[in-house]
Amino acid sequence: MTNYTLEEKDSFTVLGLGTELKSDYTDYAGITKEKSDFWQVIKQDGRLDTLKAIATNDYIFAVNEAVNNKMMHYAGVMTEATVPEEHRVIQFPKGEYLIVRGEGQTADELSNKLTGIAFGQVLPEAKDFTYVGGPNATVEMGQRNGIVYGEMWIPVVRK
Known part of the structure; x- marks a missing residue:
């Protein structure tokens, strides 16, 4: 099984700019394209830079959350401030989190790789814990030698 850890985390909040994902939840290619297009738009129009400017650390969160029966995807940061855009x-609740670490050539590659490992390998094979919903996030933590590194954080409960 892939390397992962379970870590206790205090509750925390992320301020996010979001988009509704319209693809069926089983359409991995469609969801991946929608997320990629969303990130490209917020990088080009400056909204991502606005978020980064008010962040309390250098982490950039790609958050997935079901809201009112809609699949939502957010670009977010930890901050106490707000932004003028919607x-x-x-x-994120206090509790245990599945943490999967990795790296990629780009933030998109990192996010896709970690999501695939977490939801395609670790969670289906897990015997002691399970994901019961709630927001989950890929956390871009920085770059080393041109490689983006980060983690996937998924709240879990013991079985």
Whole structure:
């Protein structure tokens, strides 16, 4: 099984700018394209830079959350501030989190790789814990030698 850890985390909030994902939840290619297009738009129009400017650290969150029966995807940061654009304060619960670490050539590649490992390998094979919903996030933590590194954080409960 892939390397992963379970870590206790205090509750935390992420301020996010979001988009509704319209692809069926089983359409991995469609979801991946929608997320990629969304990130490209917020990088080009400056909204991502606006978020980064008010962040309390260098982490960039790619958050997935079901809201009112809609599949939502957010670009977010940890901050106490707000932004003028429509945004959502995303509350992550205190508790145990599945942490999968990795790296990629780009933030998109990192996010896709970690999501695939977490939901395609670790969670289906897990015997002691399970994901019961709530927001989950890929956390871009920085770059080393041109490689983007980060983690996937998924709240889990013991079986």
